[in-house]
Amino acid sequence: MTTNGxxxxxxxxxxxxxxxxxxxxxxxxxxRLSAAISRLNQEIQYLQEELNExxxxxxxxxxxxxxxxxxxxxxxxxxxxxxxPENAAWHRWFQRVRSPHxxxxxxxxxxxxxx
Amino acid sequence: xxxxxxxxxxxxxxATVNSLRERLKQRRQLLLDTDVAxxxxxxxxxxxxxxxxxxxxxxxxxxxxxxxxxxxxxxxRNRIVSASQDGRLIVWNALTSQKTHAIKLQCPWVxxxxxAPNGQSxxxxxxxxxxxxxxxxxxxxxxxxIPVSRILTGHKGYVYSCQYVPDQETRLITSSGDQTCVLWxxxxxxxxSVFGGEFxxxxxxxxxxxxxxxxxxxxxxxxxxxxxxRLWDTRIASRAVGTYHGHQGDVNTVKFFPDGQRFxxxxxxxxxxxxxxxxxxxxxxxxxxxxxxxNDVPIVTSIAFSISGRLLFAGxxxxxxxxxxxxxxxxxxxxxxxxxxxxxxxxxxxxxSDGSALCTGSWDKNLKIWAFGGHRKxx
Numbered sequence: 001m002t003t004n005g006x007x008x009x010x011x012x013x014x015x016x017x018x019x020x021x022x023x024x025x026x027x028x029x030x031x032r033l034s035a036a037i038s039r040l041n042q043e044i045q046y047l048q049e050e051l052n053e054x055x056x057x058x059x060x061x062x063x064x065x066x067x068x069x070x071x072x073x074x075x076x077x078x079x080x081x082x083x084x085p086e087n088a089a090w091h092r093w094f095q096r097v098r099s100p101h102x103x104x105x106x107x108x109x110x111x112x113x114x115x
Numbered sequence: 116x117x118x119x120x121x122x123x124x125x126x127x128x129x130a131t132v133n134s135l136r137e138r139l140k141q142r143r144q145l146l147l148d149t150d151v152a153x154x155x156x157x158x159x160x161x162x163x164x165x166x167x168x169x170x171x172x173x174x175x176x177x178x179x180x181x182x183x184x185x186x187x188x189x190x191x192r193n194r195i196v197s198a199s200q201d202g203r204l205i206v207w208n209a210l211t212s213q214k215t216h217a218i219k220l221q222c223p224w225v226x227x228x229x230x231a232p233n234g235q236s237x238x239x240x241x242x243x244x245x246x247x248x249x250x251x252x253x254x255x256x257x258x259x260x261i262p263v264s265r266i267l268t269g270h271k272g273y274v275y276s277c278q279y280v281p282d283q284e285t286r287l288i289t290s291s292g293d294q295t296c297v298l299w300x301x302x303x304x305x306x307x308s309v310f311g312g313e314f315x316x317x318x319x320x321x322x323x324x325x326x327x328x329x330x331x332x333x334x335x336x337x338x339x340x341x342x343x344x345r346l347w348d349t350r351i352a353s354r355a356v357g358t359y360h361g362h363q364g365d366v367n368t369v370k371f372f373p374d375g376q377r378f379x380x381x382x383x384x385x386x387x388x389x390x391x392x393x394x395x396x397x398x399x400x401x402x403x404x405x406x407x408x409x410n411d412v413p414i415v416t417s418i419a420f421s422i423s424g425r426l427l428f429a430g431x432x433x434x435x436x437x438x439x440x441x442x443x444x445x446x447x448x449x450x451x452x453x454x455x456x457x458x459x460x461x462x463x464x465x466x467x468s469d470g471s472a473l474c475t476g477s478w479d480k481n482l483k484i485w486a487f488g489g490h491r492k493x494x
Binding site: 030034036037040043050051057058060063064066067068070072077078079080081084089093094 | 124150423425426441473
């Protein structure tokens with residue numbers, strides 16, 4: 001489906017070689033033109049199918065409602081207010097971590113650089 | 116039929132296509148009775164409110180000696196693979212900041228990398244027009260390098276993006292400068308399907324990004340320099356399921372929304388957009404007024420949704436990383452203004468699989484891990 005017509009001309013133009021003179025390539029020119037026309041006809045069919053679909057398509061508000069419902073009720077570690085359950089593993093980024101390659105313990109709450 | 120007659124037919128068919136597109140555009144406009152922000156406001160929602168110390172950069176992963184171009188998390192939470200202009204892939208344990216693998220690539224011009232679902236392999240691709248697979252458990256060679264286990268060849272242009280199919284270790288999708296996406300069988304190195312190319316509904320310019328629907332891995336969306344995003348069914352390579360217009364510039368990044376029914380895009384036109392997969396409606400534009408002259412408008416390089424979808428993280432060429440409230444279409448935080456933020460373009464970003472951490476990669480050669488460290492209220 002296409003949503004609006006921007007870029008239509010660019011897509012329907014066909015390959016640049018069609019614009020070359022066909023002094024020594026009339027056969028090639030015909031062949032490429034035919035292929036391009038076939039592709040355009042196929043595109044016309046798809047566009048007409050899409051226009052038909054739009055006849056019975058619901059408006060955007062239906063999808064907006066679904067989005068609202070889908071974002072609420074899911075636990076999200078990045079939200080200051082979130083439905084549960086809270087996963088304890090979310091806190092691992094701020095816990096002391098022992099690096100297996102050194103004996104140092106370090107924590108990163110509020111700091112940015114490592115070691 | 117003569118060339119002249121064929122040319123006339125071509126002109127007539129082009130005019131028909133253009134007129135149909137215009138009709139479609141107008142009919143669609145009539146169906147846009149609201150956008151997400153207007154609807155959310157009408158339902159009494161208000162923007163998420165963060166305090167300035169809520170999101171914290173809790174790790175800086177240093178080690179690359181060139182710009183970071185791409186990153187990907189493992190499904191099992193803590194490891195990240197990154198690709199850089201320095202011609203290397205590095206595998207990190209993001210929790211400890213340790214580098215577990217450093218892979219020197221034969222072709223240093225790498226643009227994308229991905230972790231296999233089982234975390235045992237990584238894939239990368241770039242200007243060699245191929246996708247290379249490395250098994251992290253392989254024995255290193257004499258020079259201490261992990262040897263490549265397979266090279267996926269067939270693209271006739273740069274590989275800009277790759278992603279493993281989530282529930283299948285052996286399948287991978289790439290997108291390329293040859294205007295196609297390809298589904299590969301990694302074990303045999305064979306192309307299973309080619310999306311676009313010869314067929315009329317394929318992209319008409321370089322394909323920069325892909326995102327596979329984790330709710331239904333038969334579906335994936337691609338973003339292209341032709342300013343569109345396209346939806347594909349891996350079982351039907353002959354035509355795109357849908358083409359989504361609206362952007363005024365290259366679509367650099369695409370990402371499915373967590374519910375698997377919508378997807379987001381980010382573009383050179385400095386906006387992010389949210390599309391409904393099934394109807395094709397453009398549900399929301401995420402756009403901010405920028406200071407400075409028009410020549411300086413930052414491009415959106417990468418996006419990711421928080422696990423509920425309520426937040427949209429977007430990285431920009433300016434080094435900004437806006438946190439958008441997806442429902443209200445407002446920027447609620449800018450990670451780029453923090454004291455310890457990146458010092459150059461943010462080229463890539465991604466959320467850990469449990470949604471507890473965001474990793475950003477930058478042209479400043481670093482990766483950073485961000486997490487919520489404030490007071491959380493659980494309701």
